Amino acid sequence: TLALCCLLFIQVRSVLFAAPTCSYQNVLDHLHLTKANETFTMSRPVKDHTNKTVLYLEMIVYAILDVKETDQTFIAYVWIYMEWGNDYILWNKDDFCGISEVIVPTEVLWKPDITIEEMIEKDKAPQSPFLKIHSNGTIEFRNDQIVISACRMHVYKFPFDIQKCNITFKSYLYAEHELQIEIEKNSSVISMWSREIMATEFEWVFVDMTVTNSTVNHYGYNQTIVIYTIEMKRKSVLHVASFVLPILFFLCLDFFSLLLPHGGGEKIGFKTTVLLAVTVLQLILIEILPFTSSKIPLIVVYILGIFGLMLLSLLETIVVNYLIEMDSASQDDAQSVNE
Structure with missing residues (x-):
């Protein structure tokens, strides 16, 4: 009986004090x-x-x-x-x-x-x-x-x-x-x-x-x-390597082409090819920049300036070749008259 009471007491206590x-x-x-x-x-x-x-x-x-x-x-x-x-x-x-x-x-x-x-x-x-x-x-x-x-x-x-x-x-x-x-x-x-x-x-x-x-x-x-x-x-590193430096290299190449001998169309063809290469880079740049810009970007001014210098160089070559051809023709005419 005592054991039964103890067991019942433990059960009641566990119920009363159990965590909710x-x-x-x-x-x-x-x-x-x-x-x-x-x-x-x-x-x-x-x-x-x-x-x-x-x-x-x-x-x-x-x-x-x-x-x-x-x-x-x-x-x-x-x-x-x-x-x-x-x-x-x-x-x-x-x-x-x-x-x-x-x-x-x-x-x-x-x-x-x-x-x-x-x-x-x-x-x-x-x-x-x-x-x-x-x-x-x-x-x-x-x-x-x-x-x-x-x-x-x-x-x-x-x-x-x-x-x-x-x-x-x-x-x-x-x-x-x-x-x-x-x-x-x-x-x-x-x-x-x-x-x-x-x-x-x-x-x-x-x-x-x-x-x-x-x-x-x-x-x-x-x-x-x-x-x-x-x-x-x-x-900006990639853009400098893709646009700024190549165009500068083309300008240097165009200047060094002045050392080529005059006469014939090779020099004019070379300068025209370099000018077209700069034009291709300019077209690629146009696809990147928005048309809504209120100011002309500096890189566009940079490309146009180099394009203008190369164009002047091409015109100079054409004029020099023309003068050389004219001088050669006049010399031929004078030689034929003397003969």
Whole structure:
């Protein structure tokens, strides 16, 4: 009997002092968070409509995929982080075994209608399917996407140019008193992070990234925007080796051709061939540079100058050959008269 009482006491004690078990579903049931509950998706998640929703936004450039000068487009792979508050998502984590965050599908909660102003082609990859909710009402959303944006190129100093492209985040419909976009980190921090994680830069070198926020008036009401400006420098070594030096070599070759003997058409043919080679390089350069440039790039002036010098050299050779032929003809006529 004593043994039976001891066994019963141990069992009761284990039941009374056993650690409680909790699940994420317990939290969702407490919040009444389901796909069918439209309370969380139909409108901005504030209990007082006069309270604005503050959105903290952060962007990091992971890769510079392409910069198309002729199309004036900038293509980059970016990481986007957003954080905002929800007045309906609150619970005491001590009541749920210390659970302070839960990951849920994106379609069960309201999300800010954020877009990129310079975007000219939508990203075909699907957005991140999940959100992270915190016990204090904070909602966290992370997404990776390919940004194809318009960027005005300044190629006056090509191939030693530095380009700056903007990526501007704004809301489609919400005014400033409803949705305010704030900067999560300063420019130096995001530049350092982007520089550390940069996977590829194509033919560019990432220099710096600055971030500013401002208020603009769109369609009659104010909206807050966040502007990320990406500064990058072109890798000029390949262009120097492909255009600048070969054209300079052709000019030197053309000058040395002056040492060739006059007479006949070999010298003129040689100079014409060199001139055509420079013309081919010029046509290749035209395919790279945009036609929307307001100033003539320096490299075009450089090529035109060399082309003009070589053309003058060719004309000089033609005139000298003509004079030699005229002098030879006059000598032949004089000799025939003397005979």
